[in-house]
Amino acid sequence: MIVLGIDPGFxxxxxxxxxxxxxxxxxxxxxxxxxxxxxxxxxxxxxxxxGMCEILDRIRPDAVAIEExxxxxxxxxxxxxxxxxxxxxxxxINKGIPVYEYTPLQVKQAVVGYGRAEKVQIxxxxxxxxxxxxxxxxxxxxxxxxxxxxxxxxxxxNKLFGLQ
Numbered sequence: 001m002i003v004l005g006i007d008p009g010f011x012x013x014x015x016x017x018x019x020x021x022x023x024x025x026x027x028x029x030x031x032x033x034x035x036x037x038x039x040x041x042x043x044x045x046x047x048x049x050x051g052m053c054e055i056l057d058r059i060r061p062d063a064v065a066i067e068e069x070x071x072x073x074x075x076x077x078x079x080x081x082x083x084x085x086x087x088x089x090x091x092x093i094n095k096g097i098p099v100y101e102y103t104p105l106q107v108k109q110a111v112v113g114y115g116r117a118e119k120v121q122i123x124x125x126x127x128x129x130x131x132x133x134x135x136x137x138x139x140x141x142x143x144x145x146x147x148x149x150x151x152x153x154x155x156x157x158n159k160l161f162g163l164q
Contacts, residue, residue, distance in 0.1 A: 002028065004061040004092075005148030006052075007140045008069070010044055010084035011035055013052070014140025017059050018130070020152035027130045028059055030141050041080065045087050052091035064092040064099045065151035067107065067143070102150050107143075110150035122146050 001021070007014035016030035033051035035044035056064075066089065069082055092099050102110075108117040111125045123135040123142045129149060136142045 001063070001152065002059065002061045003148040003151045004064045005144040005146065005151065006064060006066040006088055007143040007147060008066060008081060008085040008088055009140060010048065010080045011037060012138055012140045013048060013088065014138065014144035015055060016141060016145035016148050017061060018145060018148040018152060025129050025149060025152065027132065027145065030136055030145055032138055032141050045084065048084055049087050049091055052088050056091060056095050056097065061097060063151060064097050065147045066099065066101050067147050068101045068103050070104055100151055102147060107146050107150045110153045111146045
């Protein structure tokens with residue numbers, strides 16, 4: 001099974017493809033889609049959509065796992081991230097790929113075994129589980145890989161779209 005994990009955002013979208021076969025994880029590709037801070041939002045959204053479509057076309061996953069949004073006190077940022085997340089979801093939906101979502105708590109439990117794990121602990125476990133030389137950067141990329149690992153481990157996320 002090939003899973004694409006996505007850590008949504010509008011400035012940085014982390015992504016990571018992981019193959020899960022026989023209880024073994026193999027990282028296939030990971031990175032980030034970035035947008036310019038001062039570009040108009042519609043240009044940024046188009047870049048996210050085009051970038052995600054290109055990534056999905058290059059390595060066609062069996063499933064997409066995306067993190068549920070955690071809303072903080074900054075409503076303007078939360079709305080922009082929610083819009084960007086929707087655009088990323090539409091890219092996968094338009095490709096006919098099943099989409100699942102996971103809470104940060106579910107991701108932490110699946111990767112570290114502890115729901116209140118710190119970011120550094122998650123990053124180190126991603127490095128170990130994927131046999132990487134160093135923690136992937138930016139942090140959003142390591143988070144995306146953790147989301148992919150979470151789906152491979154549990155495969156019980158809240159299904160948003162697709163046939164099972």
